[in-house]
Amino acid sequence: MNVHESDARRIFADRGLPVPPSRVATTPDEAATAAAEFAGLVVVKALVLAGGRGKAGGVKLADGAEAARDAAQQILGLEIRGERVRRVLVAPAVDIEREIYLGVTIDRERQSAVVMASASGGIEIEEVAAATPEAIERIEFDVARGVDAWQARAVGFALGLGGRQVLAFVGILNGLVRVFVECDASLAEVNPLVVSPDGKLWAIDAKLNIDDNALGRRPALEQLRDADAEEPAEARARAAGISYIKLDGDIGCMVNGAGLAMATMDVVKHYGGEPANFLDVGGGAGADRVSAALSIILDDPNVRAVFVNIFGGITRADDVARGVLAARESMPRAVPLVVRLMGTNEAEGLRLLADAGIQAERSMDAAARLAVEAVR
Amino acid sequence: MSVLLDASTRVVVQGITGRQGAFHAQRMAEAGTAVVAGVTPGRAGAAVDGLPSVPVFNTMAEAVSDTGANVACIFVPPPFAADAILEDISAGLELIVCITEGIPVIDMLRVMPVLRGSSSRLIGPNCPGIAVPGAQVKVGIMPWEIHAPGRVGVVSRSGTLTYEVVQHLTDGGLGQSAAVGIGGDPIIGTRFTDVLELYEQDDETDGIVLLGEIGGGDEEQAAQFIHERVTKPVSAFIAGKTAPPERRMGHAGAIVSGSEGTAAGKEAALREAGVLVGDTPREAVELLAAQLS
Known part of the structure; x- marks a missing residue:
């Protein structure tokens, strides 16, 4: 079961990931109000479970409340891969110096849980895997034990992060591993994890896919099912x-x-x-x-x-x-x-x-x- | 020599007091399998319908020490099934066949490191089990009547599709050395390559039918293995040619993601390795039959 980005952001933030604040809007007016609250540049994103919403026109930057209203107007009601957009997410835009990919998933071939990270964030990891598989850092881990800090540090350094950033990165990686295990996820992904010009790390997207077999013991997650998208x-x-x-x-x-x-x-x-x-x-x-x-x-x-x-x-x-x-x-x-x-x-x-x-x-x-x- | 099961197989059924456990324990016994014990926590001493002489224990360790059981067959509900596997590994069972469908993947990920560090072999989960017609043994849920002793090995990710192919084989006069269902989940104990190796080594197997489906890369891995290591003829059918992408087709493992796991890709890899690929299950059987005659 796929979880909407708004819910995934909350779940990620609960485990210590640096997720910028956001609001959900169902009308252009609500989007304008949310944008006014954040001041400055915001991003307006379609809340749909299907992938590829950026290419489908479901993500727009907006400067100020009026621009956010216009953006929401254009996005609400779009149909993205057969799914009608009924809600948008409004969040402050983060200045991007570089983008990193970070995900936790199941490696079927190796029959193990795996953390994957790449210095090429913002594009689909499948594309990176196909073009330059050596550019992906991997940590296979035992879900009963989690990832050791030294393993996470090594990946942070391999991505070219500086000393202080690596400490933040270790916290983010461990938080995402916790999301994966505690939510019975089949995928927990931050793409991109952004480094802003002031050197801070931000999880500006959140993707969470729950193992259907585990929903019986995760009633709170079952509540997040979007019946209208089915x-x-x-x-x-x-x-x-x-x-x-x-x-x-x-x-x-x-x-x-x-x-x-x-x-x-x-x-x-x-x-x-x-x-x-x-x-x-x-x-x-x-x-x-x-x-x-x-x-x-x-x-x-x-x-x-x-x-x-x-x-x-x-x-x-x-x-x-x-x-x-x-x-x-x-x-x-x-x-x-x-x-x-x-x-x-x-x-x-x-x-x-x-x-x-x-x-x-x-x-x-x-x-x-x-x-x-x-x-x- | 036979594959995985033989006359020394002594089966303990976990969840034997449940509806499925009791029913299939009986069917196994009728097929000729030595069902020597059952385990249901809290139900020690209970009587099993139709199998009055089979003792029920609270723990696997007791069942093993009292009866000499060496193969476990699990019918425990999904939330408790991974724990049942761990109990079997701890009790030192050689072979664990887990029928249960719907085990959370994280539970299986917890099992895997323990399994790798042990000498137990796990078949499944989410599988029909193993049938060895020549030895009169089955551990699992497959209908016994469709099998016939013979020299074709079947290995499959799907239960009912295995029955389909076994039926075609038997109807066509081709008996089976064994039929092994490895399960439809993404995390499983024994994979195509493991069973292909067993069939390649087995002097009672002349040819192999491999039944794959969309999702993952196990068929591609099998193709590579067949190319390098298997000298016996292999035919295959891949289910899910008409399946839409990005949708889980019943089995947790059956999903095409992006360009990965498509039926076309798997068929191409298998053909490349010299495997005879049928467009239908019947065709896969006919192709092997022609090769063996």
């Missing part, structure tokens, strides 16, 4: 324990297991169809969840056929069959239903379906072809 159907699915991502096709897919769910989309496409969604009903789904999944799929008006592809392991075919039958009773509209059912408790599942007049398929390929034919 597809309503995806939110409904999440509440039911289902992974659902809406796509543009017309064949609704209900599958157990993420890998098989992706493969089902691929196979539908292979036979000339277009999947309407990714849906993993989750391991061990009972009849209720299966029924909820079908109802979510059918709420998409583009769906003209549903392909149920279940290979039971921890999920049991008879539970799925009961869910399919219950959902069919209350289907808001009739569309062709192609069911492929195998695996744990298969015989009982097939019997339940056959008693209700549904002939389940055995092969995923054959079932995918039937689903594609059904929408032709």
Whole structure:
């Protein structure tokens, strides 16, 4: 789950990072008031979860209240990667002498938590990694222990910071590591970390991405979820324990297991169809969840056929069959239903379906072809 | 010689008194696996549905010392699963198979340094487990009936996709030396390269099916390993060709970030290494079958 910059700034500041003050504005007038409070040059930024907002015109400098009002006027209502801008962040602009990148994330290849820092701040770290990987300083660390001060100092010196700045940098790095561990983050990033002409360090941006698996034990972070930035159907699915991502096709897919769910989309496409969604009903789904999944799929008006592809392991075919039958009773509209059912408790599942007049398929390929034919 | 499991496998099921733990402990026993103990803290002495002779202990150390268990299978809920892995490592289990899905990544990052300093091997988490049809042993949740003894090794990041491919193999007359699900999470105990090495060394394996998916760089790493070290034929299927970027596709590890982790990139790397890449799971099986015949 991505957290808005306004919340991430607060979380970072709480752990001692030097984050300039800021206000959130929902109208141009509020932006003007905030700018007047800070005096001088301010930055007005779109509060959206999508990346690339600078390039999309979502970040503007403004000198004074009137300019801030104009900037907010232009930014509010923009659509950035499908996300409508409803709020802006207003903060005093910081004079920039140099920009540094600092981030804490998971290195999948090395199977470790890692701090990454680069003297090339302000641009995406992926670009730096691709062009000059040697320009990135890295500290792999044990999350139970954190980063030692000497390691952080070494990175500070490698970035070319002076003695006093390095002390500040060590505090910032350790603060960001604390954010990462205490918030169950998958990414905590300051880009850029700015050195101002007076030699001070400022975190002028804050990016925080929380591990979805940990939200259950982080209720305060769950509260930061922006429900308006989420597809309503995806939110409904999440509440039911289902992974659902809406796509543009017309064949609704209900599958157990993420890998098989992706493969089902691929196979539908292979036979000339277009999947309407990714849906993993989750391991061990009972009849209720299966029924909820079908109802979510059918709420998409583009769906003209549903392909149920279940290979039971921890999920049991008879539970799925009961869910399919219950959902069919209350289907808001009739569309062709192609069911492929195998695996744990298969015989009982097939019997339940056959008693209700549904002939389940055995092969995923054959079932995918039937689903594609059904929408032709 | 067989891969990971054999006649000496003695399984202890963690979370055996739960709905999933009890159900799958029974299925494992039915397949022929020696399920010798269960562990649920606070439930020592409890009776397990369908397995009245399997004793339940409060701690893993007791289960190991009383029954000689050497393989753990974890069905513990996500908030407690990393602790279960740490308990297994401490009890000295050779092999730990963690089925649990949804473990916070930070918990796994805490486990990793302890695991690296131990002699235990971890499979998973968020995996279906291991099946070795020839030895009549399974540790995990896969449906047993779809397997047949034979000489193809399967390794996969996805549970149900493994079943899909095992079914195709069995239908096509190709049995399996083993099927290993390594799990769909970003931090896992055993990776493609580890299992490829086991299959390469295994004199009962003639060919390998690798099932990957979008996200991370494990398939690329596997391709490099296959190029350098694997002499047996390998076919592959990569799930997620139609997945949109920057969206987590169910598995915590299945996300395309920027240009990284795409299906196209993985397929290209595998082809470059001489792997037969199928456009569908069925095609991957057919390509290997043609190579082996």
